[in-house]
Amino acid sequence: xxxxxxxxxxxxxxxxxxxxxxxxxxxxxxxxxxxxxxxxxxxxxxxxxxxxxxxxxxxxxxxxxxxxxxxxxxxxxxxxxxxxxxxxxxxxxxxxxxxxxxxxxxxxxxxxxxxxxxxxxxxxxxxxxxxxxxxxxxxxxxxxxxxxxxxxxxxxxxxxxxxxxxxxxxxxxxxxxxxxxxxxxxxxxxxxxxxxxxxxxxxxxxxxxxxxxxxxxxxxxxxxxxxxxxxxxxxxxxxxxxxxxxxxxxxxxxxxxxxxxxxxxxxxxxxxxxxxxx
Amino acid sequence: xxxxxxxxxxxxxxxxxxxxxxxxxxxxxxxxxxxxxxxxxxxxxxxxxxxxxxxxxxxxxxxxxxxxxxxxxxxxxxxxxxxxxxxxxxxxxxxxxxxxxxxxxxxxxxxxxxxxxxxxxxxxxxxxxxxxxxxxxxxxxxxxxxxxxxxxxxxxxxxxxxxxxxxxxxxxxxxxxxxxxxxxxxxxxxxxxxxxxxxxxxxxxxxxxxxxxxxxxxxxxxxxxxxxxxxxxxxxxxxxxxxxxxxxxxxxxxxxxxxxxxxxxxxxxxxxxxxxxx
DNA sequence: CATACTAATGACTACACGGTCAATTGTCAA
DNA sequence: TTGACAATTGACCGTGTAGTCATTAGTATG
Numbered sequence: 001x002x003x004x005x006x007x008x009x010x011x012x013x014x015x016x017x018x019x020x021x022x023x024x025x026x027x028x029x030x031x032x033x034x035x036x037x038x039x040x041x042x043x044x045x046x047x048x049x050x051x052x053x054x055x056x057x058x059x060x061x062x063x064x065x066x067x068x069x070x071x072x073x074x075x076x077x078x079x080x081x082x083x084x085x086x087x088x089x090x091x092x093x094x095x096x097x098x099x100x101x102x103x104x105x106x107x108x109x110x111x112x113x114x115x116x117x118x119x120x121x122x123x124x125x126x127x128x129x130x131x132x133x134x135x136x137x138x139x140x141x142x143x144x145x146x147x148x149x150x151x152x153x154x155x156x157x158x159x160x161x162x163x164x165x166x167x168x169x170x171x172x173x174x175x176x177x178x179x180x181x182x183x184x185x186x187x188x189x190x191x192x193x194x195x196x197x198x199x200x201x202x203x204x205x206x207x208x209x210x211x212x213x214x215x216x217x218x219x220x221x222x223x224x225x226x227x228x229x230x231x232x233x234x235x236x237x238x239x240x241x242x243x244x245x246x247x248x249x250x251x252x253x254x255x256x257x258x259x260x261x262x263x264x265x266x267x268x269x270x271x272x273x274x275x276x277x278x
Numbered sequence: 279x280x281x282x283x284x285x286x287x288x289x290x291x292x293x294x295x296x297x298x299x300x301x302x303x304x305x306x307x308x309x310x311x312x313x314x315x316x317x318x319x320x321x322x323x324x325x326x327x328x329x330x331x332x333x334x335x336x337x338x339x340x341x342x343x344x345x346x347x348x349x350x351x352x353x354x355x356x357x358x359x360x361x362x363x364x365x366x367x368x369x370x371x372x373x374x375x376x377x378x379x380x381x382x383x384x385x386x387x388x389x390x391x392x393x394x395x396x397x398x399x400x401x402x403x404x405x406x407x408x409x410x411x412x413x414x415x416x417x418x419x420x421x422x423x424x425x426x427x428x429x430x431x432x433x434x435x436x437x438x439x440x441x442x443x444x445x446x447x448x449x450x451x452x453x454x455x456x457x458x459x460x461x462x463x464x465x466x467x468x469x470x471x472x473x474x475x476x477x478x479x480x481x482x483x484x485x486x487x488x489x490x491x492x493x494x495x496x497x498x499x500x501x502x503x504x505x506x507x508x509x510x511x512x513x514x515x516x517x518x519x520x521x522x523x524x525x526x527x528x529x530x531x532x533x534x535x536x537x538x539x540x541x542x543x544x545x546x547x548x549x550x551x552x553x554x555x556x
Numbered sequence: 557c558a559t560a561c562t563a564a565t566g567a568c569t570a571c572a573c574g575g576t577c578a579a580t581t582g583t584c585a586a
Numbered sequence: 587t588t589g590a591c592a593a594t595t596g597a598c599c600g601t602g603t604a605g606t607c608a609t610t611a612g613t614a615t616g
Contacts, residue, residue, distance in 0.1 A: 304573080
């Protein structure tokens with residue numbers, strides 16, 4: 001484990017207990033068993049650590065959900081898989097989820113707020129594509145409301161195990177939320193959230209990634225990796241970004257190679273979107 | 279206006295923007311146009327100010343909602359009035375609502391956490407009484423789930439105007455949430471949140487259970503069970519309570535044995551806490 | 557073993573915080 | 587106008603913070 005990873009891991013525990021503000025760098029380094037100076041060899045500042053943590057987990061989370069939604073063939077299982085994976089992920093990374101749910105986002109600096117907003121939008125996009133696939137025309141006017149309800153369920157029910165550390169029957173939870181969602185989708189008539197409203201929310205924060213940005217992210221990823229099949233796959237994919245030459249099937253295979261690697265989930269997500277591969 | 283009120287008003291604005299931690303007493307007094315010393319004539323400490331703010335608004339909010347729910351004669355309008363009043367109140371006191379939604383509750387001191395938990399319980403009680411009145415027997419097993427959904431709606435939809443300051447059609451919002459709530463109440467079949475689960479949530483805030491109490495609960499559980507692996511496991515765990523002898527790994531295994539048994543979840547939860555096993 | 561280099565340390569700085577209190581200002585009855 | 591008292595101030599204190607950097611420890615190479 002690199003020092004960076006150690007710091008991130010230990011810092012997360014403290015942040016979850018005390019929040020960002022209330023946790024000092026000294027506490028973090030003590031908890032890691034390293035000196036304060038060593039901390040600043042890995043991170044330029046405390047803020048950079050926070051950004052790194054948020055990126056690390058949000059990328060993984062977004063990528064996981066996206067994969068599940070895109071790879072579930074059976075419509076009947078889609079919603080279930082979505083909820084199950086979501087809560088499983090929350091449960092696995094409960095320290096981070098706790099921070100995410102409760103940290104006062106508006107008090108962050110602009111950069112972090114925008115960042116979180118964008119991740120939130122990614123999640124919303126995934127949810128909307130799922131709604132579209134399952135209910136299509138039937139729920140067109142209601143899709144945003146439905147997405148909001150789904151997010152509301154996620155928020156409220158996750159409190160149960162984040163705040164109170166209760167044992168959770170994930171299967172039952174997922175099934176019960178599927179039922180609720182399905183009921184709403186098939187019977188709702190009143191739409192509150194219009195396209196217009198969504199546009200107003202999105203207005204200031206639009207941002208597509210350019211090819212160059214993606215290449216840059218891939219390169220950074222390659223640097224951080226140890227020699228392995230995954231690294232080789234990523235290098236090949238980077239070449240494919242710059243000079244498309246490979247058969248789609250090969251690209252898909254390469255993406256599959258890196259999908260499970262914990263540090264590649266985000267980059268795999270970006271690449272899947274870029275190459276238009278499910 | 280008394281000095282106390284002035285301070286509370288001005289402090290609230292800053293807290294909403296920056297959070298409690300990030301707002302200094304100096305900032306507050308500057309914003310009020312008074313000296314730091316004057317602040318401490320009105321409040322013993324910054325914490326006392328925070329408590330005063332939370333009490334002031336939560337009392338008002340709880341009382342408002344309670345009044346509406348208790349004084350609405352017409353069942354058909356009850357839910358609508360509830361949602362309308364709630365969001366109107368959020369809107370009116372949006373600075374406070376913002377704090378409430380986003381402040382990391384777990385990082386507060388014990389007193390504040392308990393306080394908020396109690397207000398939350400009051401609100402839940404009001405919601406549950408409303409559910410009981412409207413749907414009675416029909417939704418008895420589902421009442422907690424329904425209450426959670428209502429809270430989820432409140433949370434998610436309030437973000438729209440708390441975070442993004444959008445103009446809101448309160449009437450349409452309330453009507454659309456009434457529809458959703460009604461749909462769920464009349465058609466849901468799967469209950470996720472049981473009485474047992476609610477008990478577990480309330481538990482950690484009460485006093486710690488003594489060993490004797492836990493033993494008693496375990497014994498009662500054993501009596502009610504049929505002969506099985508689970509029962510044997512529970513008997514062994516009871517002995518372990520009285521005379522610790524087993525390896526932690528064995529204890530964990532025994533706990534795992536009873537975890538899924540429907541009548542053991544509560545006792546498994548207590549035991550996990552007692553033995554300090556995740 | 558000597559050298560060159562990197563990794564790691566922790567004492568240190570500058571500063572911001574919550575909270576205090578001697579000194580100052582404002583008020584009003586005598 | 588005086589004097590007694592209450593209200594208010596802001597310099598000050600101890601503490602804890604983020605971040606720096608001269609120094610030291612560790613390691614690889616010739």
